[in-house]
Amino acid sequence: MTEKNPTFSSRRRSAILTSCLLAAVVGFLWLFPSIWYTATDVQSRRVWLSPQTKVKGWSFGEEPVAESAERLLVADSLFNGAFTNQTDRTVVRVFSAKRFTANSRDIGLFVHTPDRCWTQGGWRLEPVEPSFVDLTVHGVPMRFERRVFVAGGHRELVYFGGLVGGQPLPYRLDHNYSVALKYQVKRREGVTDTAGAGQRAFDPLFWGRIWDSFVARRALMGPKQFVRLSVGIREGDLAKADKELQDFLPLWLQPVDFEQELEEWQQQQS
Numbered sequence: 001m002t003e004k005n006p007t008f009s010s011r012r013r014s015a016i017l018t019s020c021l022l023a024a025v026v027g028f029l030w031l032f033p034s035i036w037y038t039a040t041d042v043q044s045r046r047v048w049l050s051p052q053t054k055v056k057g058w059s060f061g062e063e064p065v066a067e068s069a070e071r072l073l074v075a076d077s078l079f080n081g082a083f084t085n086q087t088d089r090t091v092v093r094v095f096s097a098k099r100f101t102a103n104s105r106d107i108g109l110f111v112h113t114p115d116r117c118w119t120q121g122g123w124r125l126e127p128v129e130p131s132f133v134d135l136t137v138h139g140v141p142m143r144f145e146r147r148v149f150v151a152g153g154h155r156e157l158v159y160f161g162g163l164v165g166g167q168p169l170p171y172r173l174d175h176n177y178s179v180a181l182k183y184q185v186k187r188r189e190g191v192t193d194t195a196g197a198g199q200r201a202f203d204p205l206f207w208g209r210i211w212d213s214f215v216a217r218r219a220l221m222g223p224k225q226f227v228r229l230s231v232g233i234r235e236g237d238l239a240k241a242d243k244e245l246q247d248f249l250p251l252w253l254q255p256v257d258f259e260q261e262l263e264e265w266q267q268q269q270s
């Protein structure tokens with residue numbers, strides 16, 4: 001009878017233990033998001049902000065979204081166009097994108113904000129304060145990023161914000177802001193890093209919303225909506241442009257029940 005090799009048995013037990021620990025770690029990481037990211041804003045109801053095409057005193061013209069942008073967003077619902085005031089011809093440009101499903105392989109709706117897309121499209125970002133504004137839209141408190149973009153002699157005031165799970169975000173959408181400012185400086189210097197990828201990788205602000213979401217225990221993934229609206233700044237009157245957007249916002253977006261719209265969309269897919 002041969003005796004068992006104690007060294008072999010010890011190595012075998014160690015390998016089994018290591019495999020079990022690795023499996024436990026993988027299982028924990030797999031389940032952690034569903035356990036941790038469960039907090040909700042108890043003071044805020046769950047809604048979608050439904051874009052309207054008919055606003056009294058305004059005429060609407062739909063504008064197609066570029067195919068490349070559609071593929072990039074992978075949105076389930078897109079709304080893009082411009083409203084023209086029938087009295088003073090003020091033009092408010094609007095955009096809404098909704099994602100009813102959550103797929104980790106899809107790029108987030110909040111990744112390509114105007115700070116990134118507009119500057120790469122040739123607009124110049126003009127620093128302005130405050131860089132965000134807190135508004136209440138039909139009882140829903142929302143923080144909108146506030147920007148001024150310039151192209152040629154035209155200046156455009158832009159607001160953008162979003163919802164996740166039918167509720168306001170616990171983090172700002174300013175993750176591309178500092179990189180955009182650096183990007184346009186480098187572009188003037190002739191540097192050809194068109195995407196600014198290297199700058200984003202080491203920019204603390206870019207990763208900030210992930211940490212803010214973790215601390216708040218609010219999901220980054222899940223059904224979400226991104227909204228943007230803008231208006232030209234006439235005669236340099238920024239305060240007037242702010243008022244125009246803030247007055248128009250609740251006219252364009254109307255609250256609808258979160259679960260009901262989500263269910264209706266799911267039924268359409270079946």
